[in-house]
Structure formats: structure tokens, C-alpha cells
Amino acid sequence: MRTSEADLERMSLSRLLAVAGHVVAMHWQRLMGGYGLTPHGLAVLASLERGSALTQRELARHCGIAPSTLNHTVDHLERSGWIERRREVADRRLVRLALTETGRRQLRQAQGxxxxxxxxxxxxxxxxxxxxxxxxxxxxxxxxxxxxxxxxDPAPSRPAL
Structure with a gap:
């Protein structure tokens, strides 16, 4: 259901900003979906394009994405061949994410x-x-x-008993 112009006029500025953000985000989501991306996926590719390889924690903070959401996004982007995981030589426990050349092309197409x-x-x-x-x-x-x-940072949630 659409919100009438009169209802939008009566909204507080903060609520109107939230509604505008939601409407624009829905359009972004539809557009990016045509490229196999979510807005989060686009943010990840763009962040990795700007700099060196990042850990998943660094990337989550940089993109403002919850770590649990980022896990799914990173898995999808890796399966698609757009990013890769690289183990640190000095500390094999540390894994960094990097944009692939295929990911760079996908990002350019989506940005275009x-x-x-x-x-x-x-x-x-x-x-x-x-x-x-x-x-x-x-x-x-x-x-x-x-x-x-x-x-x-929020404490990890516990399953309901």
C-alpha cells in the first residue's frame, strides 16, 4: 500500500527520512538483484575495491553490516567468484577477503x-x-x-529454552 502525499507531509522529518530510505533501498535491492547482488553485497565489493584485503570483522565494521549477515553475503560472493579468502602467511588463523578480477568487473557493471x-x-x-x-x-x-x-557490541544471543 502506498502512503499518500498528505500522510507523508504530516510525518516527522525523522520518520519521513526513514520512509524515503526504505523506498530507495527497495529500488536498489531490485536493481542489484538483477546483477546477483544485494545492497550489502555491493557494499562489500565496493569496500574491497577501495583498499587492501580485509578480515571479515574489519569488513563488517567498515560496511556497517552485522557479522551474521556478512557471513551469508561473503559466502555468496565467494561462490560467485567475486571475492576470495586468503590466509595470512604470518598467522594462518587470520583470513582476509579480497576482490577478484571477476568481482571488479561485476562491481563496475552494477555501478554503471x-x-x-x-x-x-x-x-x-x-x-x-x-x-x-x-x-x-x-x-x-x-x-x-x-x-x-x-x-x-551486543552480546551473542542465546537460543530460547
Whole structure:
């Protein structure tokens, strides 16, 4: 069911931001699904493209993805041949994740689709307002991330008895 424009107008800014984020995320999910990716998978590939191989823990923190979700994502990306696990020579217990050349090509294709299909959806934003919206969204993301960083890691959940 769609939310009416009048209902959207009455929402608090925080709720409206959450709704907008959800609607955009659903479009991202559909688009990335056509490339065998989830938004989390895209975030992982993009993170690995930017730097050196990362451990799964480092990657989870870097992408803002729960470790349990990242496990499934990493398994899928590895099965697809887009990332690989590499054991550290100095400490064989340590495994790092790295982008493969196939993964790099997949990432470029998905990013090209996002540029050609998602960016035009924002053509209703006047060019002079883009910097204001970008600054607001950036500050909001950083503020919420800093709040998350200040929280202790949740204790592992126990099965209900």
C-alpha cells in the first residue's frame, strides 16, 4: 500500500527520512538483484575495491553490516567468484577477503547500472539544492554511525529454552 502525499507531509522529518530510505533501498535491492547482488553485497565489493584485503570483522565494521549477515553475503560472493579468502602467511588463523578480477568487473557493471538507472531518479532535485541535501545526508549518516560506534557490541544471543 502506498502512503499518500498528505500522510507523508504530516510525518516527522525523522520518520519521513526513514520512509524515503526504505523506498530507495527497495529500488536498489531490485536493481542489484538483477546483477546477483544485494545492497550489502555491493557494499562489500565496493569496500574491497577501495583498499587492501580485509578480515571479515574489519569488513563488517567498515560496511556497517552485522557479522551474521556478512557471513551469508561473503559466502555468496565467494561462490560467485567475486571475492576470495586468503590466509595470512604470518598467522594462518587470520583470513582476509579480497576482490577478484571477476568481482571488479561485476562491481563496475552494477555501478554503471546504478548510475544510469538510480541517479536519474533524482532529477527532481534542483542542482543548487544538491549540495544542501548531500551535506544533510552525510551529517546524518555520520551522526548515527558515531552513535553506533559508542554502543558496546551486543552480546551473542542465546537460543530460547
Amino acid at each position: 547500472a546504478a548510475d544510469s538507472q538510480m541517479e536519474p531518479m533524482l532529477d527532481h532535485l534542483p542542482p543548487g539544492d544538491e549540495r544542501i541535501v548531500r551535506d544533510f545526508l552525510l551529517a546524518t549518516v555520520l551522526r548515527f554511525q558515531s552513535m553506533d560506534d559508542a554502543l558496546p
